[in-house]
Amino acid sequence: MQVIKVFNNNVVLVKNADQVEEIVMGKGLGFGIKAGDSLKDSNITKKFVLENKDTARELESLLKRIDVKDIELASEIIQLYEDEFGNKINESALFALADHVSFALTRAKQGISFRSALEWEIKQLYGREYSTALKAVGLMQERTGIEIPEQEAAFITLHFVNSLGTRDGMEETVFIVKIIQSITNIIKYHYGCEFNEKSFYFTRFITHIRYFIKRQLNHEVVSEETSSLLNVVKLQYTNSYSCAVKIKEFLENQHNWMISDEEIVYLTLHLNKLASEK
Numbered sequence: 001m002q003v004i005k006v007f008n009n010n011v012v013l014v015k016n017a018d019q020v021e022e023i024v025m026g027k028g029l030g031f032g033i034k035a036g037d038s039l040k041d042s043n044i045t046k047k048f049v050l051e052n053k054d055t056a057r058e059l060e061s062l063l064k065r066i067d068v069k070d071i072e073l074a075s076e077i078i079q080l081y082e083d084e085f086g087n088k089i090n091e092s093a094l095f096a097l098a099d100h101v102s103f104a105l106t107r108a109k110q111g112i113s114f115r116s117a118l119e120w121e122i123k124q125l126y127g128r129e130y131s132t133a134l135k136a137v138g139l140m141q142e143r144t145g146i147e148i149p150e151q152e153a154a155f156i157t158l159h160f161v162n163s164l165g166t167r168d169g170m171e172e173t174v175f176i177v178k179i180i181q182s183i184t185n186i187i188k189y190h191y192g193c194e195f196n197e198k199s200f201y202f203t204r205f206i207t208h209i210r211y212f213i214k215r216q217l218n219h220e221v222v223s224e225e226t227s228s229l230l231n232v233v234k235l236q237y238t239n240s241y242s243c244a245v246k247i248k249e250f251l252e253n254q255h256n257w258m259i260s261d262e263e264i265v266y267l268t269l270h271l272n273k274l275a276s277e278k
Contacts, residue, residue, distance in 0.1 A: 024046070025071070055092070075098075113151060186246050187271065248264060
């Protein structure tokens with residue numbers, strides 16, 4: 001492979017045998033070489049293909065702020081995720097995570113930690129991703145010898161969730177989580193109790209709400225064929241219907257969403273199941 005640019009002693013931009021540009025990493029890989037030289041594979045530990053021309057500039061900017069070891073650590077964390085979920089993560093997501101890892105390590109060295117205000121909701125919505133993120137926290141401690149607070153897993157989870165999406169995916173995820181937080185507060189106040197967060201019905205309710213919000217964001221309109229069923233649930237599940245109406249009014253007032261009768265029916269049925277576990 002031919003060297004295009006040497007970023008530092010450990011990171012090099014090359015063109016492979018298929019004339020495709022790649023970024024390769026390895027200890028001392030770029031020492032003593034320059035553009036136009038040939039590079040052997042023997043010292044390469046990480047490599048990835050450039051998706052676009054901006055990727056190289058993005059990496060160069062990142063290397064001015066953080067140590068290459070943080071990128072390598074982020075790459076290992078990404079590998080954990082890819083092995084678990086079978087998805088390939090793009091370079092931009094890797095760089096965003098590397099930037100976060102660097103900042104997290106700096107905070108940890110200084111004994112500074114803080115929780116995400118949405119940590120509980122993140123655990124509920126993305127349980128599997130959160131479990132992988134906990135493994136990532138363990139990997140960070142193992143590789144650096146620095147005590148990393150468990151709360152860091154919530155932030156890493158958000159990076160996992162948005163790794164396959166667009167650049168504004170993080171904003172949408174946080175938006176969804178905040179709405180779910182508001183809805184769960186409504187039902188707790190309505191029923192006057194806490195719920196078992198690990199129960200089957202609670203998990204199913206949260207899942208339903210998540211897809212309901214996604215439908216709203218995607219402007220997907222459900223059919224209006226359940227008016228007769230709505231009358232039934234209003235009479236049979238009065239308290240749960242009342243809670244569903246509170247949620248409907250909140251979403252209409254705060255987000256100007258139009259909530260159909262069918263959505264109210266499904267929401268009432270889920271709330272009734274949830275309330276039966278109290």
